[in-house]
Amino acid sequence: MSGGDAAVGQARIDDPTGLHARPAVKLTKLAKGFAAAVEIRAGADGAWVNAKSPNAVMKLKAGHGQTLHVRADGDDAAAAVAALVALVKRNFDG
Amino acid sequence: MADAPGERAIAGITASDGLVAGPLVADRPAPAADRVAGTARREGEVLRGALERAAGELADLAGRGDALAAEILEFQVALIEDDDLVGPILSAVAAGEPADAAWRFALDREIAEYQAGGDEYMAARASDLADLRDRVLRAIHGGDADGPAAGGAGGILVADDLSPSRFLELDWRRLVGVALRTGSRNGHAAILARARGVPMVVGLGGAAVLPDGAPAILDAEAGRLVLYPGVEAEARLRDGRTRRAALALEADGVLERPAVTADGEPVAVLVNVDDPGLLDTLPVARCDGVGLTRTEFLFEGGALPDEERQLAAYRRILAWAGGRPVTIRTLDAGGDKPIRGVTDDGESNPFLGVRGVRLSFTRPALFRAQLRALARAAAHGPLKVMVPMVTVPSEVERVRALLAEVIAGLSADGVAHAVPELGMMVEVPAAALTAGDFDVDFYSIGSNDLVQYATACARDNPALIALSDPANPAVLELIGRTVEAARRRGVEVSLCGDMASEPTMVPLLLERGLRTLSVAPAQIGRVKLAIAAWRRGAAA
Numbered sequence: 107m108s109g110g111d112a113a114v115g116q117a118r119i120d121d122p123t124g125l126h127a128r129p130a131v132k133l134t135k136l137a138k139g140f141a142a143a144v145e146i147r148a149g150a151d152g153a154w155v156n157a158k159s160p161n162a163v164m165k166l167k168a169g170h171g172q173t174l175h176v177r178a179d180g181d182d183a184a185a186a187v188a189a190l191v192a193l194v195k196r197n198f199d200g
Numbered sequence: 201m202a203d204a205p206g207e208r209a210i211a212g213i214t215a216s217d218g219l220v221a222g223p224l225v226a227d228r229p230a231p232a233a234d235r236v237a238g239t240a241r242r243e244g245e246v247l248r249g250a251l252e253r254a255a256g257e258l259a260d261l262a263g264r265g266d267a268l269a270a271e272i273l274e275f276q277v278a279l280i281e282d283d284d285l286v287g288p289i290l291s292a293v294a295a296g297e298p299a300d301a302a303w304r305f306a307l308d309r310e311i312a313e314y315q316a317g318g319d320e321y322m323a324a325r326a327s328d329l330a331d332l333r334d335r336v337l338r339a340i341h342g343g344d345a346d347g348p349a350a351g352g353a354g355g356i357l358v359a360d361d362l363s364p365s366r367f368l369e370l371d372w373r374r375l376v377g378v379a380l381r382t383g384s385r386n387g388h389a390a391i392l393a394r395a396r397g398v399p400m401v402v403g404l405g406g407a408a409v410l411p412d413g414a415p416a417i418l419d420a421e422a423g424r425l426v427l428y429p430g431v432e433a434e435a436r437l438r439d440g441r442t443r444r445a446a447l448a449l450e451a452d453g454v455l456e457r458p459a460v461t462a463d464g465e466p467v468a469v470l471v472n473v474d475d476p477g478l479l480d481t482l483p484v485a486r487c488d489g490v491g492l493t494r495t496e497f498l499f500e501g502g503a504l505p506d507e508e509r510q511l512a513a514y515r516r517i518l519a520w521a522g523g524r525p526v527t528i529r530t531l532d533a534g535g536d537k538p539i540r541g542v543t544d545d546g547e548s549n550p551f552l553g554v555r556g557v558r559l560s561f562t563r564p565a566l567f568r569a570q571l572r573a574l575a576r577a578a579a580h581g582p583l584k585v586m587v588p589m590v591t592v593p594s595e596v597e598r599v600r601a602l603l604a605e606v607i608a609g610l611s612a613d614g615v616a617h618a619v620p621e622l623g624m625m626v627e628v629p630a631a632a633l634t635a636g637d638f639d640v641d642f643y644s645i646g647s648n649d650l651v652q653y654a655t656a657c658a659r660d661n662p663a664l665i666a667l668s669d670p671a672n673p674a675v676l677e678l679i680g681r682t683v684e685a686a687r688r689r690g691v692e693v694s695l696c697g698d699m700a701s702e703p704t705m706v707p708l709l710l711e712r713g714l715r716t717l718s719v720a721p722a723q724i725g726r727v728k729l730a731i732a733a734w735r736r737g738a739a740a
Contacts, residue, residue: 122504122566123541127275127325134278159284160275164325165313170541197506 111142113183116175117194125168129198134160136193142180144190148172157190205414207430210404213665214423215383215390218399219440220376221429225355226412227366235341237298244290247299250339255280257335261369272369275325276332285310300340307333320538320545327363356418356425358410362389368475372398377418379425381406386648386659386668386698394701395474397722401425403662451725456485459728461710462735469728470527470718472696476513479520482721489524491644491718492586492696493517495531495570499539504566510573518581525582527644527696527718529625530570530599532556532588535649542566551658556589556625557599564602571599571606578618586644590624590631593638600639625696629654632678635685643686644718647697651675670699676712683713694718706730 119125125133125148137144137157144157148168155162157176168174174194178186237243255277262273279285285306292302307329314326353374359366360381367389376399383402384390393400399420404410410427417426417437426433459467470491473479498505498513505513518526533539534555542563547553560567574585587599600622610617626632627646635643647670652659654675657668669675679695686693694716699705701723707730709717719727 123321126321127272127328131274131278134282156284159282160278161282161285161310164275164322167319167322199506 111181111183112177112179113187114175114177115187115191116173117191118173119168119170119194121197122170124170124172125163125166125174127164130160130163132198133190133193134158134163136189137186140178140180140182140186140189142178142183142186144176144178144183144186146177146190147175150175205428207433208427210408210410210425210427212379212401212404212423212425213385213662214400214420215380215385215402216378216393216398216400216420218377218397218418218420219437219444220356220399220420221415221417221437222354222356222376224358224379224410224412224414224416224427225375226410227357227359227362227370235298235300237300240294240296243293243297243299246340247290247293247303247336250299250303250336251280251286253339254332254336261371272328276328276335279329279332280336300337303336303340304333307336321541356416358412360406367392372396377401377420379404379410379416379418381408381410382662384660384662385665386652391474391698391720394698395472395478395720395722403665447729448725451729454728454732455725456483457728458488459731461731462733465715465736467710467731468694468716469724469731470525470694470696470716471721471724472701472718473517473721476516476520478721479517484520484522484524486721486724487524489521489582490517490526490528491694491716493526493528495529496533496537496539499531499533499542504541507569507573507576510570511576514573514577514583515580518577518583521581523581525584527584527586527623527642528574528577529586529588530557530567530574531560532625534559551652557587557595558589561595561598567602568606571603572610574620575603575607575610575617576615578620579616583618584621584623584642586623586625586642588625588646589628589649590626590638591628592630593634596622596624596638596640623692626650626682627653627697629678632682635682636688640691642692642694643682645679645682645693645695645697645714647675647679647695647699650678650697651699654678670697670702670705671708676708679709679714680712687713692716701727703727703730707734710734 121129134157145154146157147154148166149172155166176187176190258273258277262270289302289306293299311326311329314322314329354376357375357378361383362378362380378393378398378400380402381404385402390400399418401418401420401423404425414427417429417433419426459469461467468488470489471487472492473490474494475497498510514528534543534553535551538545543559544554554562577583590596603622607617607619621641623642623644624638624640625646626635626643627649632650648659651668651670655668655672657664683693695709695714696718700717701719703726706727717727
């Protein structure tokens with residue numbers, strides 16, 4: 107990711123079952139609402155994956171207590187990161 | 201019709217009563233392999249069209265209002281809309297691969313990846329991917345993409361086994377019954393079938409030849425499947441159906457009337473709730489309240505429910521009951537009901553393992569959240585809390601202390617709440633034999649597990665079905681002792697297992713002194729009829 111507006115953020119996954127089907131679908135739906143390229147990874151050493159791909163997000167197998175890192179690149183990058191971090195922080199509610 | 205196949209009866213075991221006829225419909229028929237691929241451009245159109253059709257069908261299915269099913273289907277729809285997943289497949293098709301081969305190859309690779317690592321939750325999602333793979337393949341082949349759910353109207357579903365989620369996904373307005381090669385009378389799908397009145401016969405044998413489309417009679421009274429029924433079998437079917445229709449009419453007549461025995465003694469008939477979605481179609485006037493709410497429904501499909509979501513679910517049931525008592529069982533995970541992130545899947549014998557309240561004690565945060573939600577819901581109606589798998593009195597005391605702690609917290613925070621009655625489920629023989637030693641506000645006999653533990657027959661083992669007999673005198677003795685303990689302590693006792701829903705068992709339970717039964721919603725009428733026919737002192 108390069109150029110344009112870049113933003114990063116992170117939040118801990120509190121949900122006891124981790125990032126599973128329902129949260130994964132919610133997260134990707136939210137990410138798709140932004141024009142920026144959005145990526146996430148589980149833990150500081152994880153591989154970055156496309157936050158708009160439910161299949162990729164599911165396969166992260168991000169578990170309870172892990173930190174989800176978010177990065178975005180594009181016009182609305184800051185808003186995208188803020189929205190995703192907020193979603194994780196409110197435990198994927200709503 | 202000289203060469204029509206002759207009549208053939210296959211013996212099985214009744215898992216849910218009924219008598220129906222129709223053609224056999226295999227669940228998820230394998231798509232035909234002999235398809236001729238078109239040009240690259242045409243194949244691209246075929247795949248796009250199939251994906252669109254599959255997405256539409258899934259949206260339809262999700263719209264039926266079943267929460268658990270909706271969640272599984274939502275994930276499948278999201279996968280169809282996943283450009284990272286679908287994009288490369290479309291590229292492969294544009295480069296000349298046939299639509300079906302490219303789709304199958306890519307999905308199989310994903311499924312293998314989900315299955316690798318032995319993660320139970322990911323394995324369950326792998327079966328969602330397999331569902332999606334087959335649905336799209338059926339659409340590519342131009343067949344009936346929704347499988348037996350859309351086609352085969354009036355058919356008898358045939359499968360090896362049926363998972364609870366698959367059961368919920370199927371459209372039971374279109375299918376008349378289920379015939380399973382393996383399966384179990386005591387499994388979760390069987391409980392769902394009984395609750396909805398879907399006839400089911402299990403244990404037909406792994407090698408049973410059940411040709412798709414063959415005309416059949418599913419005799420879920422005698423526990424058998426009759427293929428290619430002859431004239432006499434058809435006549436018996438008509439007689440049976442006439443008899444059942446008369447009985448159903450009679451049952452309908454008593455549905456909304458209070459149950460009384462032939463001596464005029466009132467009997468409370470409550471319902472078991474496994475999925476609150478069921479309540480939308482159940483008039484509350486048919487019952488005297490909810491005798492068992494299985495809160496596991498809240499925990500299926502991924503995320504654990506927080507306090508607010510639980511509170512909303514409990515309040516919904518209380519609102520439906522309209523002032524009638526509602527008993528809610530705390531999480532009863534473990535045994536044959538593993539819950540991802542909660543249960544330990546490394547146990548060698550889960551039925552004798554850390555399940556029910558034993559498990560809740562190992563998950564204090566989860567348990568507290570549930571008790572808080574229950575105490576808050578109790579402010580809105582007569583809610584009773586039932587604790588599963590209690591073995592010794594100190595476990596009840598521990599729950600009572602936790603509940604008191606949670607309630608003190610709610611008071612301190614100024615959150616509306618009430619102190620619910622606290623009762624125990626009697627399903628461990630040790631608890632049944634010493635029931636009088638427990639300081640509880642009520643007892644509810646969980647006969648399914650009580651039978652399993654008293655007869656040492658795992659309830660998911662079809663080979664032991666005959667031996668795991670609820671009418672075993674030892675089981676009835678344990679029930680009788682529990683009823684007697686409740687009488688001496690002056691508290692209520694009910695029975696909420698499958699026994700209460702079985703009209704032939706009802707006399708045995710009334711004989712033992714039970715006057716409160718909690719039954720599957722579809723069985724209310726028949727149970728009330730069985731109660732009306734019973735007279736004190738008459739031979740059961």
